Amino acid sequence: MKKTVQNLQVISHRRLNSDHVVLELKSDEKLDGILPGQFANILVDGSQKVFLRRPFSIYLVDYNCNTISVLIKAIGDGTRILSDQSIGNQLSVIFPLGNGFILPATPTKVLLVGGGVGIAALMILAKMLKENGHQVVILLGAKRIVDLVELEEFAKYGTVYTTTEDGTHGTKGYVTDHSLFREECSSFGKIYTCGPEPMMKAVARLALIHHVNCEVSLENTMACGYGVCLCCITETIDGHRCVCTDGPVFDIKRLKWQI
Amino acid sequence: MADLNIDIAGLKLKNPVLTASGTFGYGTEFEDFYDINTLGAFVVKGTTLHARQGNSYPRMAETPSGMLNAVGLQNGGIRYFVDHIYPKLLRFDTNILVNVSGSTVEEYIACAEQIDDLEHITGIELNISCPNVKEGGMAFGTSCPAAEAVVKSVRKVYRKHMMVKLSPNVTDITEIARVVENQGADSISLINTLLAMAIHAESRKPVLSTVTGGLSGPAVKPIALRMVWQVYNSVKIPIVGMGGIMNATDAIEFFLAGASAIQVGTANFIDPLATQHIISGIDDYLERHKFHSINEIIGELQL
Numbered sequence: 282m283k284k285t286v287q288n289l290q291v292i293s294h295r296r297l298n299s300d301h302v303v304l305e306l307k308s309d310e311k312l313d314g315i316l317p318g319q320f321a322n323i324l325v326d327g328s329q330k331v332f333l334r335r336p337f338s339i340y341l342v343d344y345n346c347n348t349i350s351v352l353i354k355a356i357g358d359g360t361r362i363l364s365d366q367s368i369g370n371q372l373s374v375i376f377p378l379g380n381g382f383i384l385p386a387t388p389t390k391v392l393l394v395g396g397g398v399g400i401a402a403l404m405i406l407a408k409m410l411k412e413n414g415h416q417v418v419i420l421l422g423a424k425r426i427v428d429l430v431e432l433e434e435f436a437k438y439g440t441v442y443t444t445t446e447d448g449t450h451g452t453k454g455y456v457t458d459h460s461l462f463r464e465e466c467s468s469f470g471k472i473y474t475c476g477p478e479p480m481m482k483a484v485a486r487l488a489l490i491h492h493v494n495c496e497v498s499l500e501n502t503m504a505c506g507y508g509v510c511l512c513c514i515t516e517t518i519d520g521h522r523c524v525c526t527d528g529p530v531f532d533i534k535r536l537k538w539q540i
Numbered sequence: 541m542a543d544l545n546i547d548i549a550g551l552k553l554k555n556p557v558l559t560a561s562g563t564f565g566y567g568t569e570f571e572d573f574y575d576i577n578t579l580g581a582f583v584v585k586g587t588t589l590h591a592r593q594g595n596s597y598p599r600m601a602e603t604p605s606g607m608l609n610a611v612g613l614q615n616g617g618i619r620y621f622v623d624h625i626y627p628k629l630l631r632f633d634t635n636i637l638v639n640v641s642g643s644t645v646e647e648y649i650a651c652a653e654q655i656d657d658l659e660h661i662t663g664i665e666l667n668i669s670c671p672n673v674k675e676g677g678m679a680f681g682t683s684c685p686a687a688e689a690v691v692k693s694v695r696k697v698y699r700k701h702m703m704v705k706l707s708p709n710v711t712d713i714t715e716i717a718r719v720v721e722n723q724g725a726d727s728i729s730l731i732n733t734l735l736a737m738a739i740h741a742e743s744r745k746p747v748l749s750t751v752t753g754g755l756s757g758p759a760v761k762p763i764a765l766r767m768v769w770q771v772y773n774s775v776k777i778p779i780v781g782m783g784g785i786m787n788a789t790d791a792i793e794f795f796l797a798g799a800s801a802i803q804v805g806t807a808n809f810i811d812p813l814a815t816q817h818i819i820s821g822i823d824d825y826l827e828r829h830k831f832h833s834i835n836e837i838i839g840e841l842q843l
Contacts, residue, residue: 283572285572286811324810324811329605330604332602332603332605332757333602334809373811501597501598503600504600504609505808505809508565508569509565510562510563510611510809511594511599511614512600512609514594514597514599514614515597516597521594
């Protein structure tokens, strides 16, 4: 789908816990062909502190109702204002932006590793992988049990494992401490990951060691979201590239990460 | 509909709305959003003789009513522009200006010479005001002798419209404006970004990798208006005003201060359709005030 700027209406507001919200936004136009991993850049109106749009992974798409959903964690002023939106409000949204995750060509066992609000990029990916006949294993990590959200939703599309840093749910520790990496990492045809950069680097390192293809979704700060401000660059083997247009999804072999 | 045509020292524009260099890529990035031939002109990304990787991440900081950038003129160099970008611009039916920057006078000359050969490029915008490069850039725009040397040299090799983009990081903008006019500039564009910085208190570190960067957005508009007004009262050549223009009212203020045309910059990052709203809004203003032409409000500030 070509990128567009539209006023979308908030048609549902689902609060997951004290700071996580899923907003469902309806378009008047027919949506089609949005790729898993693409993002939407949303205007935060009426705030003097928030000047730029805020980018969010497209969490789910409903082509029958022409809606996209975004998972928002209220962290700063912009995300707080957006997570407090009421049903019926209009939001100016530029979407779909960026590239997407590449799905394996043949049925494959794949691992999705999400940390924190990075899980937002993985829901639509898990759904599409399942619909395309892949065997989906999902590993979600968080600090504490209260930060683990949408486990039942993820479970619709694959087997879900968890880790928490304080051990209140699943394996205690980081996602990379999970036995999946020790015991069956090589059995995966591909690993997809999105979350804090240290987590993605640790996952990418294990993927390289076990010779498994790996794609990561980056989240650099950006002004525009469509490749003209040149602010969100990351270092790649081809030089500086915009995360918003060359990414946000990158094959780890293209990134100049010291891992 | 009012007459939006404007002639800037021979550069004929269908309307006075341009896009600012570094906020509009090479134009092609906006084609999904609207027909960019509706613009009076667009100014492509800052181009240098040699390819530049630009500065390291992070390059951007959001600030109250604005933002800082420290991109550092990332571009593929003039040969890359001529071979790979220029062919894609041939399909556009509007004025295209190339923003040119350099570390030495020789680099400016070499770059301008190659652009002079490009038939579809109607002018250059000589950037003597980039705050984000270590050598050259703003240094040429903050000293009268340096500005004189670069404008005079490029004028000798570049035959079409030469717009010179001034830096606001000076004590007296009118001195530089007069030097630029005397050395043969056809028009002056101002302002480039203001040298500024942002600090992250918790980590006690600068937000930008380069520590300082250029401030743009509505925060700079009052400064830009003041400088356009001062320069309008100091030179005879046309002025292209910019600095925090987000809507048609902002644009009208610049015309009243003395700008013959305006550039939309940072607004392109927030509303990709900003120029379209501004063009129609200027027309609405002129009709509402019963002006027939944009020319009737240029410099018409009522004192």
